[in-house]
Amino acid sequence: MAVDTSIVRDAVALRHQLHRQPEISNRETGTARAIVDFVRDHRPDEVITGLGGTGVAAIYRGAAPGPTVLFRSELDALPIDEPNDFGHRSQHAHVSHKCGHDGHMTMVAAIAPLLVRSPLARGRVVLLFQPAEETGDGAAAIRRDPRFAAIAPDYCFAIHNMPGYPLHQVLTREGTFAMASVGMAARLEGRTSHASQPELGVSPASAVASLLGELPSLGDTSDIDQFRLVTLTHATLGERSFGIAPGVAEVLATLRAAKDSDLQSLKTRAVAMVTQAAKAANLSLDVQWHDDFAATMNDPEAVRLIVAAAESLGLHSQRLPQPFRWSEDFGLFTQVSKGAMFGLGAGVDAPALxxxxxxxxDELIGTGLGIYRELIAKLLG
Ligand SMILES: [Zn+2]
Ligand SMILES: [Zn+2]
Known part of the structure; x- marks a missing residue:
């Protein structure tokens, strides 16, 4: 059964409103306010604001006790200019919703009017709008917030739209759905000298050269279950000059693995490699970690529920042979409850995220909302 057209129409209007007023990670105050205004019109039992920074949670309780089911979406947009000229184009210079988080928020927010029309028999539904997914901070900030304990879920679900796949196709996978990753910044410090007398200084040049060659070799992409990848993303050496032999260098790389434990061992091996290179060249070393994402691990029961929901709506679903290589901080929620993230095809020829x-x-709003409604009916009906 399709979702009521008036609910979908209001949801599309909300999506356009959110798209016009995008905000980057950790600055999503106006977006959070728009979400609160929308859900408050649909009589939630409780609304929590300022969760993990700018986050919002709306809570609906059933008549009888039962499990807590959390639907998670993301508040943030990206620092990207929008060249589109449609009516709902971004009104903020250099910021726009280019990952579809406006659509994800809308599908979660539109559960609110559904629950007014069909109140919960039992349990609780938590509609979660988290800050800062793009930087990997938001889910961690929500988990750290002391008020998270009161909404800790038994089941959690999230959708990400997927350009390159047929519109409305449901993409699932048990186990790793999106990979763990972390950014490594290694700073190597020796001593500058006059370019005419490099022997008086300590140059990091040879250490950088060996690391640029060797760090990627720590990866192994031949087996998807043991997948490890090291991508060099940036490097600097000394100043842009001809008179100074360099004293400082920095090498940045992103480490990626299909499992959290494999990422840990990859980190250990990368640190051993840079430590060895620094030592060999008599350099001091400082390693900093950034953009830390846990793997998004999908629970088999949660995946079965999603596939059954898709079937009951007559949607085609596909089990992905491989996880997505990118990372998502939703993995921090599947660490503490049963849950799954699933993809919704955004069109084979749709522009990339x-x-x-x-x-x-906008066609996906009714589709995603329909799946959420089926999941609620199965778990709390
Ligand atoms: Zn994104
Ligand atoms: Zn995204």
């Missing part, structure tokens, strides 16, 4: 001409397809 984070590309300037991308826009979330």
């Amino acid at each position: 984070h590309s300037p001409d991308y826009d979330f397809p």
